[in-house]
Amino acid sequence: MRFVLGLAVACVAALALAGCSTEDAICGGGEYPVLAVGTTGKACAPKGQEPPKGYVRYPDGKVPQHVGDTWDTYWNTHTIDKNGNIVDASATG
Template identity: 60%
Template sequence: MTLPANSPRPAKHRLVAAVLASAAAVMALTGCAGFEYREDICSSGEYPVLSVGGTGSACVPDGQEPPVGFVRYPQGKVPQQVGDTWDVYWDTHTLDKDGHVVDAPDAG
């Protein structure tokens, strides 16, 4: 089936193609920077805790105390998202049994 030359359909198809091409160009030029995904350390309703003397961590339900061998992160030094400043920091630091920040023994 051939559409008449004055049919609105070909113009609509050209418009859709132009919009898609423009969107692809914008994404290619920006590297999709506006769509960066960051994973949260814990789920909603949980908070992160650090293992004493090591770099291990866990998530604890809000309102519950940390399990034995874990403590809350120091105020203002709590990692929120994977790869954020404090998440990276706690890869090489930990808390000792007295609550002092020390270099992690397994930090390399």
């Protein structure tokens, strides 16, 4: 029992020291998040490749990293229009 408890404490300490997060990442390793033009649709694209047709990269500094973070929440109500402007998503419907 002591071994299991010690192992659990060691794992928690390692996560804290490494700065790891237990939050759900928007995309997996080797991918980056992209936003559907004119909607709040989201996807992940392979790093090193352009976004798929109909999707754009998020603006610098406004990229969601984890589910429910500030930018993930923001992009649930905003989108990028066909001209590249950030707009209220309800205005595009």
